Amino acid sequence: xxxxxxxxxxxxxxxxxxxxxxxxxxxxxxxxxxxxxxxxxxxxxxxxxxxxxxxxxxxxxxxxxxxxxxxxxxxxxxxxxxxxxxxxxxxxxxxxxxxxxxxxxxxxxxxxxxxxxxxxxxxxxxxxxxxxxxxxxxxxxxxxxxxxxxxxxxxxxxxxxxxxxxxxxxxxxxxxxxxxxxxxxxxxxxxxxxxxxxxxxxxxxxxxxxxxxxxxx
Numbered sequence: 314x315x316x317x318x319x320x321x322x323x324x325x326x327x328x329x330x331x332x333x334x335x336x337x338x339x340x341x342x343x344x345x346x347x348x349x350x351x352x353x354x355x356x357x358x359x360x361x362x363x364x365x366x367x368x369x370x371x372x373x374x375x376x377x378x379x380x381x382x383x384x385x386x387x388x389x390x391x392x393x394x395x396x397x398x399x400x401x402x403x404x405x406x407x408x409x410x411x412x413x414x415x416x417x418x419x420x421x422x423x424x425x426x427x428x429x430x431x432x433x434x435x436x437x438x439x440x441x442x443x444x445x446x447x448x449x450x451x452x453x454x455x456x457x458x459x460x461x462x463x464x465x466x467x468x469x470x471x472x473x474x475x476x477x478x479x480x481x482x483x484x485x486x487x488x489x490x491x492x493x494x495x496x497x498x499x500x501x502x503x504x505x506x507x508x509x510x511x512x513x514x515x516x517x518x519x520x521x522x523x524x525x526x527x528x529x530x
Contacts, residue, residue, distance in 0.1 A: 330363065330365070330387060331363070332387055332388060332389050333389050333478055334361065334362050334363055334389070334478055335362070335363050335364075335365050335387060335388035335389060335390070336357050336362045336363065336364055336365065336388055336389075336390045336391060336392060336473070337364075337365050337366065337384055337385045337388040337390070337391035337392070337414075337418070338350070338353050338354065338357070338364050338365070338366045338391070338392050339366070339385075339391060339392065339393040339394065339411055339414040339415065339418070340353065340392070340393070340394040340396070340411065341394070341396060341411070342368065346394075346396065348462060348496065349394075349460075349462065349465050351492070351495060351496050351499055352462045352465055352466050352492055353392065353394075353465065353466075353469060354515065354516070354519055355488065355491075355492055355495045355519050355522075355523070356466045356469050356470050356473075356485070356488050357392075357469065357473065358516065358519045358520055358523055358529070359470075359482060359483050359487075359488050359519075359523050359528045359529060360469075360470055360473040360474055360479065360480070360482055361473075361478070361479070361480045361482060361529075362390070362473055362478070363516070364516065365384045365385075365387070365388050366384060366512075367380050367381045367384060368380075368512060369384060369512035370383075370384075370512075371509075371511060371512065381414055381417070382417060385414065385417055385418060385421065385431075386421060386429065386431075388431070389430065389431060389432065389478075390431070390432050390433065390434075390473070390476060391414075391418045391431065391432075391433045391434070392433070392434045392436065392469055392472075393411060393414065393415040393418065393433060393434065393435050393436065394411065394436040394437075395411050395412065395415070395435070395436070395437050395455075396411075396436075396437070396438055396460070415433070415435065418431055418433045419433065432476065434456060434468075434469065434472045435455035435456065436455065436456050436457075436458060436465070436468060436469075437455045437456075437457055437458075438457070438458060438459065438460055439457045439458065439459050456468045456472065462489060462492065463485070463489060466485045466488055466489055466492070467485040470484075470485050470488065471485075482528065482529070483528040487528060488528065491522065491523070491526045491528060494522055494526065495518065495519055495522050498518045498522060499515065499518065502514055502515065502518060
């Protein structure tokens with residue numbers, strides 16, 4: 314069975330989590346990053362993987378850290394974007410949720426347990442000073458992007474397609490050409506749910522559009 318077939322007909326009404334094809338997405342969840350977040354979700358699905366993140370459960374009864382750890386540990390892969398680790402606003406506060414979740418992923422990769430083996434991709438904007446506030450990452454080579462959807466999509470897709478479960482699928486240009494269709498569907502979904510759209514519906518829309526446009530066999 315092909316990797317795309319193992320998505321269990323994503324977009325046609327069913328979804329199952331499989332650790333080997335799950336990719337935890339660790340990035341800012343704000344309005345300014347929304348287009349990039351949609352691009353990460355859509356390109357991940359077009360590469361034959363299932364995106365996961367802290368907001369997937371929609372459960373306020375479960376502590377946020379529990380949701381993060383559960384989803385991350387249930388994923389073989391993760392993508393971490395450190396775009397928002399600089400001072401912002403009048404108080405000049407920086408957001409360190411992203412480095413924290415990256416640390417959890419790194420600990421998972423160092424566990425030595427073959428069944429919980431984890432691989433991760435670090436994304437940073439070009440010229441980012443991450444080595445100054447997370448100096449222990451100096452020995453790693455993050456993937457740089459310039460903040461455009463083109464470089465974000467290309468960076469993630471080039472990494473996912475080289476993983477053992479990666480498949481030969483669409484190119485970044487193919488995905489970028491269809492991405493506006495998915496973003497429009499996301500806006501309609503957001504409006505229909507008044508900002509509380511279920512994570513599964515978000516993924517179903519990506520799978521449906523990917524299939525209709527020939528990006529997913």
